[in-house]
Amino acid sequence: MTDISASHDVIIIGAGHNGLVCANYLARAGKRVLVLEAAAQTGGLAASRQLDGGFQCAVPHSLPQLQKKLVDDLKLTDFGFRLPDTTLPTVALNPDGKHITITADQLCGASDADTLAYGEFTRLLNRFAKAIEPFWYKSPPRIGSGNWADTLSLGQFGLNLRLLGKQDMAEFMRMIALPAQDLTDEFFDSDLLKAALSWDFVIGNKLAPRSPNNAVLNQLLKLSGDLAGNNRYHTGAVTLFPGGANSLIRAMEQSAQAAGAEILCNASVKRVLMQDQTAVGVELDDGRTYKAHHIVSNADPKTSFFKLLGARHLPIQFAHRIRRNRNRGMVGKLHLGLKNLPHFNQLNNANGRLLIAPSREYIESAFDQAKYGEVSDQLAMEIVIPTLQDPSLAPTGHHLLSAHVQYLPYDIKGGWEEHKPRVLESLLNTLQQYAPTIRESIVSAELLTPKDLEQEYRVDGGHWHHGEFCIDQWWVNRPTYGASQYTTPVTGFYLCGAGSHPGGGIMGAAGHNCAQQILNTGKGAATP
Amino acid sequence: MNVKTTHTTPGLLKSPFYPRLAPFNEAEQWGDWNGYANALFYKDAYTEYFTTRNSCGVYDVSPMCKYRIRGDDAEAMLNRMVTRDVSKQGINKVAYNVWCDDRGKVIDDGTIFRFAQNDFILMCAEPALDWLMLACEGFTAISVHEETEEIAGLALQGPTSCALLKALQLAGVENLTPFEIGQFAFPADNPVTQLTISRTGFTGDLGYELWIAPEHALLLWDQLFARGEPYGLHPYGEESLDMARIEAGFILPEVEFHGALHTVNLDHDHSPFELSLDWMVNLKKPHFNGREALIKEKQQGSPWRLLKLDIPGEKVAENAILYAEKICKTEIGYVTSALNSPVTKANIALAMVKGSHIDKDIFAEIYYQKELRWNRKVRKCTVQQKPFWWPDRGRATPPADY
Numbered sequence: 001m002t003d004i005s006a007s008h009d010v011i012i013i014g015a016g017h018n019g020l021v022c023a024n025y026l027a028r029a030g031k032r033v034l035v036l037e038a039a040a041q042t043g044g045l046a047a048s049r050q051l052d053g054g055f056q057c058a059v060p061h062s063l064p065q066l067q068k069k070l071v072d073d074l075k076l077t078d079f080g081f082r083l084p085d086t087t088l089p090t091v092a093l094n095p096d097g098k099h100i101t102i103t104a105d106q107l108c109g110a111s112d113a114d115t116l117a118y119g120e121f122t123r124l125l126n127r128f129a130k131a132i133e134p135f136w137y138k139s140p141p142r143i144g145s146g147n148w149a150d151t152l153s154l155g156q157f158g159l160n161l162r163l164l165g166k167q168d169m170a171e172f173m174r175m176i177a178l179p180a181q182d183l184t185d186e187f188f189d190s191d192l193l194k195a196a197l198s199w200d201f202v203i204g205n206k207l208a209p210r211s212p213n214n215a216v217l218n219q220l221l222k223l224s225g226d227l228a229g230n231n232r233y234h235t236g237a238v239t240l241f242p243g244g245a246n247s248l249i250r251a252m253e254q255s256a257q258a259a260g261a262e263i264l265c266n267a268s269v270k271r272v273l274m275q276d277q278t279a280v281g282v283e284l285d286d287g288r289t290y291k292a293h294h295i296v297s298n299a300d301p302k303t304s305f306f307k308l309l310g311a312r313h314l315p316i317q318f319a320h321r322i323r324r325n326r327n328r329g330m331v332g333k334l335h336l337g338l339k340n341l342p343h344f345n346q347l348n349n350a351n352g353r354l355l356i357a358p359s360r361e362y363i364e365s366a367f368d369q370a371k372y373g374e375v376s377d378q379l380a381m382e383i384v385i386p387t388l389q390d391p392s393l394a395p396t397g398h399h400l401l402s403a404h405v406q407y408l409p410y411d412i413k414g415g416w417e418e419h420k421p422r423v424l425e426s427l428l429n430t431l432q433q434y435a436p437t438i439r440e441s442i443v444s445a446e447l448l449t450p451k452d453l454e455q456e457y458r459v460d461g462g463h464w465h466h467g468e469f470c471i472d473q474w475w476v477n478r479p480t481y482g483a484s485q486y487t488t489p490v491t492g493f494y495l496c497g498a499g500s501h502p503g504g505g506i507m508g509a510a511g512h513n514c515a516q517q518i519l520n521t522g523k524g525a526a527t528p
Numbered sequence: 529m530n531v532k533t534t535h536t537t538p539g540l541l542k543s544p545f546y547p548r549l550a551p552f553n554e555a556e557q558w559g560d561w562n563g564y565a566n567a568l569f570y571k572d573a574y575t576e577y578f579t580t581r582n583s584c585g586v587y588d589v590s591p592m593c594k595y596r597i598r599g600d601d602a603e604a605m606l607n608r609m610v611t612r613d614v615s616k617q618g619i620n621k622v623a624y625n626v627w628c629d630d631r632g633k634v635i636d637d638g639t640i641f642r643f644a645q646n647d648f649i650l651m652c653a654e655p656a657l658d659w660l661m662l663a664c665e666g667f668t669a670i671s672v673h674e675e676t677e678e679i680a681g682l683a684l685q686g687p688t689s690c691a692l693l694k695a696l697q698l699a700g701v702e703n704l705t706p707f708e709i710g711q712f713a714f715p716a717d718n719p720v721t722q723l724t725i726s727r728t729g730f731t732g733d734l735g736y737e738l739w740i741a742p743e744h745a746l747l748l749w750d751q752l753f754a755r756g757e758p759y760g761l762h763p764y765g766e767e768s769l770d771m772a773r774i775e776a777g778f779i780l781p782e783v784e785f786h787g788a789l790h791t792v793n794l795d796h797d798h799s800p801f802e803l804s805l806d807w808m809v810n811l812k813k814p815h816f817n818g819r820e821a822l823i824k825e826k827q828q829g830s831p832w833r834l835l836k837l838d839i840p841g842e843k844v845a846e847n848a849i850l851y852a853e854k855i856c857k858t859e860i861g862y863v864t865s866a867l868n869s870p871v872t873k874a875n876i877a878l879a880m881v882k883g884s885h886i887d888k889d890i891f892a893e894i895y896y897q898k899e900l901r902w903n904r905k906v907r908k909c910t911v912q913q914k915p916f917w918w919p920d921r922g923r924a925t926p927p928a929d930y
Binding site for chain 2: 276277313315317319320323482
């Protein structure tokens with residue numbers, strides 16, 4: 001053991017939602033926890049941000065992945081968080097006005113054949129989601145450890161798949177690596193519908209409808225939440241933050257503090273302090289130091305290992321695998337402050353998740369250009385108007401338009417400073433095709449590129465999930481083997497962020513799992 | 529099809545010494561060492577072997593990979609990479625080293641030359657640049673430059689090697705201690721360049737390695753051979769070197785062990801402990817690659833151990849399988865290198881033996897041919913702790929003249 005006079009049991013670097021969740025569980029188990037956040041407020045990528053003109057927004061605008069377990073365990077409703085009481089339909093916008101409305105169990109505006117196929121499509125995805133559900137809130141097994149818990153966990157995974165039944169398991173094995181393109185072709189006719197359903201298979205990752213391997217997994221992660229009830233098929237069951245991201249983050253923060261965790265903002269960690277190859281504390285930019293028995297990083301893996309810890313403390317091949325981790329984001333975020341509610345052609349009710357993706361080719365073509373460092377003039381968008389749920393997010397009578405935009409390359413030829421005004425302009429042109437009068441309503445506008453996300457939120461690569469969510473960076477390989485059980489090759493140093501299993505999205509599972517790992521240390525849990 | 533290739537020279541590359549080596553190579557037996565023509569033997573391997581034991585011989589080590597590592601982080605980077613403590617290595621000293629992957633399995637071995645606090649050369653028989661680049665990750669004040677083609681090298685080995693160097697008027701060369709590096713103006717009477725001499729080698733006997741700029745390589749050769757005759761100087765090839773190194777108990781990559789980055793089967797690579805390089809693993813120093821795994825192996829015992837075997841009879845135990853009983857029932861290992869040692873008059877071998885059997889009986893099942901007919905003998909082996917050939921003259925400073 002190292003000789004330290006530790007002020008805390010655990011220090012958590014970063015008060016993103018996973019850091020707050022991790023702190024909360026640890027504090028509830030009696031640990032003395034200190035959370036250090038570089039920004040002026042907690043929340044990380046989910047922190048609320050102000051848009052000129054009195055609008056309040058956040059990078060995530062829905063929370064499909066949140067589970068009731070987390071809300072209950074942390075008693076978030078006691079701290080002002082309101083569970084969503086409605087789910088929003090998804091509307092596939094058609095330039096001609098013949099939109100298709102998608103809910104959890106039905107389609108409106110689609111052909112009879114497509115409507116019938118939709119039932120089977122959602123049935124399968126719901127079953128698959130249910131089969132892998134137990135593994136989100138569980139540390140991945142350590143392959144070849146000989147540890148019975150690891151073996152059991154692996155066995156349970158196989159068993160859960162087997163319990164799908166012969167036919168559905170065979171379908172699972174067949175479908176798991178299919179591109180969204182092939183999958184939607186198998187079930188549906190309508191190009192518009194196929195594009196809308198493809199959106200959820202690709203959003204957030206370096207994936208397009210024709211990309212193989214990772215689409216179904218990406219979709220299943222999004223189906224991990226259970227607040228929308230049993231039929232969780234995401235495209236048809238979107239839940240918004242009641243009160244915005246702010247209300248969830250505030251509740252997480254207050255709940256953690258009530259449990260005894262200490263949270264310091266404006267406390268930017270410069271580096272992890274090492275002693276005898278063990279992490280023993282942190283040093284802040286301003287020179288303050290804190291010591292603890294466990295140092296947990298909520299930052300992305302590259303920031304955690306290279307910036308905070310230093311590659312020289314790591315095994316060579318391990319460091320190389322972290323360096324090779326794919327973490328360049330491709331999603332942009334558009335926020336528009338509007339004087340009034342925008343009117344979309346032939347759409348009576350804008351209270352839904354509106355998709356601008358007329359065809360899969362439209363999405364694919366934007367992806368193709370982004371791959372080569374360019375930006376398409378025709379980008380796909382997922383739009384919600386959160387002020388329809390919560391008017392307090394904007395001045396009276398005003399509205400906020402929040403849109404995820406794909407695909408924006410991390411590195412653009414010529415640099416983002418040169419191209420950002422043009423890209424914003426082309427986004428407004430695209431919006432105008434569906435909502436012709438929208439320009440006249442704009443009070444303020446901002447576009448966040450992956451580069452902006454990286455700089456403003458200290459996430460290397462500006463990726464939603466701190467790293468691609470894909471088969472080779474999933475489960476026992478997230479972020480890579482040797483660190484996929486929240487422990488790392490450095491004694492006393494842990495990961496609790498989205499770069500660890502299960503991944504990104506407002507979920508808190510990585511924070512939960514990391515806390516369990518720390519609490520189990522010394523109780524026979526495997527150490528690396 | 530238009531195939532673009534970076535190889536512009538057909539066939540084998542020619543070392544700076546090639547113009548002098550070629551006329552000696554009556555057998556025209558060239559092997560390939562890192563793409564360079566490397567003599568397997570010049571005339572007769574057996575005769576050439578005796579130059580390293582009874583007089584002196586030269587071996588062209590120019591194809592050796594040489595990586596110049598400079599910068600304030602150089603020591604820390606190397607120390608994280610290799611198993612010995614580089615911070616303890618003095619300036620103008622050479623240290624034999626191995627480096628391991630994350631699992632504590634040996635990737636390769638080589639020597640580190642230290643010229644200054646922040647100036648090193650790593651030498652190894654096989655390319656190691658990609659591993660070096662990975663190992664530099666996390667270090668900033670560091671540069672790695674490959675100098676393989678910028679330094680020509682000759683190993684001068686054998687009991688008369690020091691005497692020959694003295695005949696070249698290299699003042700003080702006899703004072704070099706084993707693993708020490710010296711710098712000499714060369715040639716002594718009319719210097720045109722600098723000659724770096726390290727008291728190192730791969731024969732286990734007295735010997736030096738001479739390093740010089742390639743454009744002066746032939747000058748070095750000519751000066752050596754102008755005075756070499758009384759000292760029995762002759763070039764020797766790879767086959768004779770292999771005999772000498774087995775006697776000295778030196779391991780050879782891809783013979784005694786497979787580099788960990790090249791094994792297909794995970795358990796076909798070996799730790800430094802398995803290669804009986806325990807003395808090189810410094811578990812007292814802080815984090816180095818493979819340390820955790822090696823600590824574990826030290827506690828739990830090694831699955832394999834490389835042993836030196838003395839075998840009765842004169843049949844060479846090449847490729848022999850080892851057994852626990854004379855009836856050859858339980859396989860416990862295999863011979864990696866074997867030789868009928870001329871200088872020790874012994875039948876010797878290096879062998880990989882299961883860790884559980886190193887203190888028990890070891891029998892070698894030896895196959896040999898007699899006029900094409902295969903015969904078989906089973907011999908009980910004796911484990912040798914010391915190298916088969918390790919003469920005091922190799923360590924003496926100053927070395928005696930022979």
